[in-house]
Amino acid sequence: MSKSIKIKVKAREKNGIVQAKLLVKHPMESGLRKDKNGETIPIHHLTQLYAEYQGNTVFQADFGPGVAKDPFLAFAFKGKSGDEFLVKAVDTKQQTGEVKAVVK
Amino acid sequence: MKPIQTLTFFALVFLALVLAPSKSYSENSSDIIKTISQAENLRLEASKLGFEWTTTRILLADAQKALKAGNKEKANQLAKRAFNEAESAIKQAKFAQQHWNKSAL
Amino acid sequence: MRSKAKALTISLAIISSISLQSVLANETWKKQNSHSRVAKTDNLNYSQIVNEDVTRFQNFFVKKFPNVEFEEFNNGVYAIDSESREQWIEMEDFPPYELAVDEGKILFEQKFDNGKSYADCFPDFKKGVRQNYPRFDQKTNQVVTLELAINQCREANNTAPLAYESEEITSISGYLAFLSRGNKFNLQVNSINAYNAYLAGKRFYYSKRGQLNFACSDCHIKITGTKLRADTVSPGLGHPTGMPVYRSKWGELGSIGRRYQECNKNVRAVPFDLQSEVYRNLEYFQTIMSNGLEVNGPSSRK
Numbered sequence: 001m002s003k004s005i006k007i008k009v010k011a012r013e014k015n016g017i018v019q020a021k022l023l024v025k026h027p028m029e030s031g032l033r034k035d036k037n038g039e040t041i042p043i044h045h046l047t048q049l050y051a052e053y054q055g056n057t058v059f060q061a062d063f064g065p066g067v068a069k070d071p072f073l074a075f076a077f078k079g080k081s082g083d084e085f086l087v088k089a090v091d092t093k094q095q096t097g098e099v100k101a102v103v104k
Numbered sequence: 105m106k107p108i109q110t111l112t113f114f115a116l117v118f119l120a121l122v123l124a125p126s127k128s129y130s131e132n133s134s135d136i137i138k139t140i141s142q143a144e145n146l147r148l149e150a151s152k153l154g155f156e157w158t159t160t161r162i163l164l165a166d167a168q169k170a171l172k173a174g175n176k177e178k179a180n181q182l183a184k185r186a187f188n189e190a191e192s193a194i195k196q197a198k199f200a201q202q203h204w205n206k207s208a209l
Numbered sequence: 210m211r212s213k214a215k216a217l218t219i220s221l222a223i224i225s226s227i228s229l230q231s232v233l234a235n236e237t238w239k240k241q242n243s244h245s246r247v248a249k250t251d252n253l254n255y256s257q258i259v260n261e262d263v264t265r266f267q268n269f270f271v272k273k274f275p276n277v278e279f280e281e282f283n284n285g286v287y288a289i290d291s292e293s294r295e296q297w298i299e300m301e302d303f304p305p306y307e308l309a310v311d312e313g314k315i316l317f318e319q320k321f322d323n324g325k326s327y328a329d330c331f332p333d334f335k336k337g338v339r340q341n342y343p344r345f346d347q348k349t350n351q352v353v354t355l356e357l358a359i360n361q362c363r364e365a366n367n368t369a370p371l372a373y374e375s376e377e378i379t380s381i382s383g384y385l386a387f388l389s390r391g392n393k394f395n396l397q398v399n400s401i402n403a404y405n406a407y408l409a410g411k412r413f414y415y416s417k418r419g420q421l422n423f424a425c426s427d428c429h430i431k432i433t434g435t436k437l438r439a440d441t442v443s444p445g446l447g448h449p450t451g452m453p454v455y456r457s458k459w460g461e462l463g464s465i466g467r468r469y470q471e472c473n474k475n476v477r478a479v480p481f482d483l484q485s486e487v488y489r490n491l492e493y494f495q496t497i498m499s500n501g502l503e504v505n506g507p508s509s510r511k
Contacts, residue, residue, distance in 0.1 A: 006308065008307060008308060008311070010303055021302070021303045023303060023305070023307060023308055025308045068460065069460040069461075070305060070308060070460065072303065072305065151479065154418075154481070154487065155418055155478070156478070156479040157419055157420040157477050157478060157479065158419070158420070158474060158477045158478065158479050159420050159477050189420065196417060196418065196422065199417070200412075200416035200417060200418070200424075204245075204412050204415040204416045204424075205244070205245035205412075205415065207415050207424070207426055207430075208244070208245060208411065208415045208426075209262075209265045209266045209269050209426075209430065
């Protein structure tokens with residue numbers, strides 16, 4: 001299981017609420033597309049992404065094949081500037097991604 | 105007009121339509137092949153000028169397919185359309201050469 | 210007799226007006242001709258001729274969109290369409306090309322097998338180099354785009370060139386553009402060969418092509434600001450400043466050459482090869498027309 005999914009996080013706190021924005025680099029192949037030779041491009045997309053903050057899951061996304069390439073996600077949770085939170089993702093090929101983000 | 109004149113007029117029109125040569129299909133395969141090859145030559149000329157249209161080679165391919173399938177009328181139509189397109193593309197190239205600057209800011 | 214004289218007078222009037230019109234057209238054509246004739250002698254002030262072209266070109270758009278500041282034209286359709294501009298500004302908070310810029314930095318910093326790196330070819334990369342491209346190279350007598358320069362750098366260091374429009378080359382181009390943001394384009398045409406390349410690009414821009422018989426100018430000058438199907442047509446001024454562009458439609462970065470191929474196919478004209486002489490000359494012309502605008506690449510578009 002390779003840790004190869006790249007996740008970029010930007011998080012900023014305002015009035016006790018952290019606004020988190022994520023860009024995940026992923027081809028998000030639905031498994032329905034065909035290439036130039038008529039061959040089906042194999043399925044390869046994120047299945048789950050979640051964010052952990054102080055022991056709690058503050059965000060979870062379960063992906064189907066309908067989400068487009070390099071998904072952009074945004075969510076909010078109660079938190080403070082300077083705090084850390086963890087973002088983890090896994091895809092159909094069992095590849096994973098993990099990033100530790102600091103709230104601005 | 106007097107009724108007899110109207111009647112004569114329409115009788116003549118009717119006769120003209122009936123006796124006019126009907127468009128019976130007379131093109132033979134070698135003529136169609138000639139049209140296809142002429143169209144292909146013009147397409148290459150348009151391509152050299154940098155003004156080939158994407159639709160022309162599709163028409164030519166479809167003309168070949170129709171000819172192979174024995175559909176001579178369709179093959180001839182497609183070959184003629186390809187020929188006209190390639191001709192137009194060449195005209196377009198020459199027009200651009202002479203007149204492009206007239207719309208230049 | 211009276212009707213005959215009348216007919217004669219009328220036909221004389223028509224003939225003389227037609228010939229007067231053609232004489233006037235000839236005069237206008239001669240005037241325009243000086244800015245479109247292929248240069249054969251080296252004693253013309255090409256810089257001045259080109260800068261006059263730029264002024265006329267830019268004035269057209271400034272007049273057509275009086276509520277748009279000149280500096281804003283580098284944002285393309287978002288300078289003239291407020292609704293799509295709102296969506297774009299939201300996206301710019303965390304734009305889709307950020308991943309590619311990060312990737313581009315990593316690729317740019319990788320050393321070649323011989324120990325050298327891209328920084329040796331682009332020593333001013335931190336200050337920004339994007340605004341210097343495309344440039345006319347006198348030695349090889351051709352227009353050099355940033356993508357071509359990246360591959361020239363690789364070849365000069367015994368490294369295989371990258372495929373044009375590959376993720377690698379667009380990421381490096383995106384990274385270099387990002388570092389150049391804010392720098393103004395100010396390309397000057399100083400030689401007969403550069404002028405002829407510029408002219409070739411200009412000619413392409415205004416030539417109708419394809420089964421649909423459109424020139425670049427037909428959309429981006431004549432009907433700019435109006436709708437083409439569901440899209441508002443962007444102005445020609447400022448097109449190259451934000452390259453490479455992350456088109457949502459592509460889901461990745463692409464250079465202006467990729468867009469040229471798309472546009473040509475849209476009007477049913479057979480496209481040219483990426484980084485072909487035709488497209489490089491066109492990019493040269495277009496970038497010169499955007500002189501005075503700031504680099505704002507990489508950018509995101511629909």
